[in-house]
Amino acid sequence: MPMFQSGGYSLAYEIAGEGPAVLCIHGFASSGRVNWIETGWVDTLVGAGYRAITFDHRGHGKSDKPHDPDAYFPERMVEDSLALLDHLGEQRVAVLGYSMGARVAAFLAYDHPERVAAAIFGGMGMNLINGLTDGNDIISGLRAPSLTDLTHPTARQFRIFADHTGSDREALAACMETSRQPMARADVRRIEVPVLVAVGEADEMAGPPEPLAELLPQGEAFVIPRRDHMRATGDTKFKAAALEFLGRTFPPAIKA
Numbered sequence: 491m492p493m494f495q496s497g498g499y500s501l502a503y504e505i506a507g508e509g510p511a512v513l514c515i516h517g518f519a520s521s522g523r524v525n526w527i528e529t530g531w532v533d534t535l536v537g538a539g540y541r542a543i544t545f546d547h548r549g550h551g552k553s554d555k556p557h558d559p560d561a562y563f564p565e566r567m568v569e570d571s572l573a574l575l576d577h578l579g580e581q582r583v584a585v586l587g588y589s590m591g592a593r594v595a596a597f598l599a600y601d602h603p604e605r606v607a608a609a610i611f612g613g614m615g616m617n618l619i620n621g622l623t624d625g626n627d628i629i630s631g632l633r634a635p636s637l638t639d640l641t642h643p644t645a646r647q648f649r650i651f652a653d654h655t656g657s658d659r660e661a662l663a664a665c666m667e668t669s670r671q672p673m674a675r676a677d678v679r680r681i682e683v684p685v686l687v688a689v690g691e692a693d694e695m696a697g698p699p700e701p702l703a704e705l706l707p708q709g710e711a712f713v714i715p716r717r718d719h720m721r722a723t724g725d726t727k728f729k730a731a732a733l734e735f736l737g738r739t740f741p742p743a744i745k746a
Contacts, residue, residue, distance in 0.1 A: 496548075496569055496573035501545055502546045504544050510539075510741075511542075512586055512736070513575065513586070514531065514544045515545075515594050518648070519550070519648055519657055521546045525544075525588055526544045539743060548566075549664065550657065550661075555661035556661065556664070568601060571594065581605065582607050584609070585598060592610075592611035592618070596618055600677050600678075608740045609683055609686075610685070614687070615687060615696040615702050616702050618678065619673060619678060625666055627644060629663045631645030632660075633659065634649070682708065685703070687703045688712040688714055688722075688728055689722070690725075691713050691714060692717060695719040696719060714731075
């Protein structure tokens with residue numbers, strides 16, 4: 491995988507397709523490949539005429555994995571997205587984020603609206619503002635000697651996922667300490683770009699999408715039927731809603 495530099499770290503990325511660029515920002519304990527390629531998102535975007543840019547967050551995938559919690563505040567992770575866009579010469583893109591990636595996308599859209607044409611917050615509803623109540627349990631689960639004694643369901647879920655992906659669990663624990671920083675309600679109201687808020691019907695981690703969409707000046711809500719936080723990622727109805735939204739707000743080039 492090619493690499494780029496940001497904040498003293500080497501981060502991995504991949505590109506597929508041609509057309510207007512969509513920056514895909516993955517969720518906690520995942521990677522660009524797991525979140526976007528293996529779920530069919532990259533093929534979906536490329537097939538619709540977009541250029542899909544995926545990357546591995548610091549602490550994830552093939553990127554550097556600092557154990558310092560100060561490295562993972564949303565503002566630091568936004569800098570990684572900007573560094574990648576600058577590295578590729580992309581001035582303005584659509585942003586597709588899931589879970590933690592949606593939180594990063596929100597801070598990116600708020601701080602740098604000139605770089606964001608439209609955004610999709612997948613797996614992130616009102617908990618963008620309210621915060622993640624299970625965060626400390628997830629941290630304890632990641633640092634536990636083994637899965638055997640873990641009883642908290644969300645902690646078990648993320649520990650199993652981290653082990654499955656071969657992640658650096660100490661880097662993930664450091665990331666969870668600071669990356670879950672909530673966004674102020676007043677700042678959400680100042681995100682001026684079009685935003686689709688898409689959350690699974692059975693997703694208890696994200697919070698409801700409708701009240702968040704109502705706060706956004708150009709917000710729209712979509713409930714992904716019968717999906718929880720983990721199973722909503724690659725859902726076909728989610729993809730269809732995202733393509734319809736992008737087609738209105740950031741259309742692909744018309745082919746001759």
